[in-house]
Amino acid sequence: MPWVDPRKLIADARAGGYAVGAFNMHNDETTEALVIAAEQAQAPVFLQVGRAIVPHMGLRRAFEMTRRIAEQSNADFVIHLDHGPWDECLEAIKLGFNSIMYDGAHLPFEENIRTTRRIVEIAHDFGIPVEAELGKIPDAGESVNWEDYYTDVGEAKRFVEETGVDSLAISVGIVHGVVPGVKPQPLAIRRTLEIRDAVGIPLVLHGASGIPEDEVEAAKAAGVHKFNADTDLRHAFRAGMEAVWSKGDAQLEDAMAEGRTRMIAATVEKMKLYGCAGKAPARR
Numbered sequence: 321m322p323w324v325d326p327r328k329l330i331a332d333a334r335a336g337g338y339a340v341g342a343f344n345m346h347n348d349e350t351t352e353a354l355v356i357a358a359e360q361a362q363a364p365v366f367l368q369v370g371r372a373i374v375p376h377m378g379l380r381r382a383f384e385m386t387r388r389i390a391e392q393s394n395a396d397f398v399i400h401l402d403h404g405p406w407d408e409c410l411e412a413i414k415l416g417f418n419s420i421m422y423d424g425a426h427l428p429f430e431e432n433i434r435t436t437r438r439i440v441e442i443a444h445d446f447g448i449p450v451e452a453e454l455g456k457i458p459d460a461g462e463s464v465n466w467e468d469y470y471t472d473v474g475e476a477k478r479f480v481e482e483t484g485v486d487s488l489a490i491s492v493g494i495v496h497g498v499v500p501g502v503k504p505q506p507l508a509i510r511r512t513l514e515i516r517d518a519v520g521i522p523l524v525l526h527g528a529s530g531i532p533e534d535e536v537e538a539a540k541a542a543g544v545h546k547f548n549a550d551t552d553l554r555h556a557f558r559a560g561m562e563a564v565w566s567k568g569d570a571q572l573e574d575a576m577a578e579g580r581t582r583m584i585a586a587t588v589e590k591m592k593l594y595g596c597a598g599k600a601p602a603r604r
């Protein structure tokens with residue numbers, strides 16, 4: 321049941337030149353899939369409470385389900401709030417999350433700096449690190465002029481200096497989600513390096529599902545030490561359910577069990593790709 325300090329996980333990843341995976345929980349089976357994958361791969365894991373789950377079951381239930389399943393496992397885990405607005409971040413701190421991402425991207429830049437700094441002050445009082453995101457990340461399928469979306473190096477430097485955030489999610493060609501059959505934009509690795517050198521803190525990539533292996537390697541070498549991936553794992557779960565149902569009607573439990581099995585395998589693959597397999601602190 322080891323809760324682990326997210327700052328230590330990311331510091332270790334930075335020192336070791338690898339990245340840690342952050343994956344969304346959705347229900348009992350998918351949460352189990354993530355912790356079982358972490359046990360199997362002996363990898364640390366960020367269990368993420370994401371944007372879609374909060375309106376579905378509420379922050380408290382999502383947190384309590386995640387905590388219960390994680391604490392009964394042998395996984396080394398962090399419970400992380402992804403893309404929290406102000407109120408949700410405060411609630412997450414009260415509930416006992418040990419990592420949060422504050423999303424002030426909708427605010428004008430100066431106001432984003434001000435509110436992020438305030439959240440950082442509060443979270444740090446409770447020993448909780450804060451991730452923020454700068455630059456616009458389009459949803460899959462939007463057609464965009466990428467230069468308008470990339471994180472600006474000068475803004476990133478100022479934002480990090482003035483807010484004191486612990487890690488920064490950047491926009492360098494990634495999207496939230498994946499469109500099947502559409503080749504993703506190549507990652508802007510040079511921009512990633514420039515941001516890394518300007519900010520001096522670990523970088524995060526959201527929407528990591530569509531990123532090919534060689535670009536994952538390049539991103540790790542360019543300062544990215546946390547990848548958030550959801551789509552590929554969600555597709556694995558769905559494929560398992562569909563495989564059971566394609567043979568005719570079946571118990572929901574059988575379909576969910578196959579979904580869980582496939583999601584475990586897909587998560588272990590991600591952990592190997594990110595380089596965090598075998599890096600669980602309790603077992604090193």
Ligand SMILES: [Zn+2]
Pocket residue numbers: 403453457489496526527
């Ligand atoms: Zn994001």
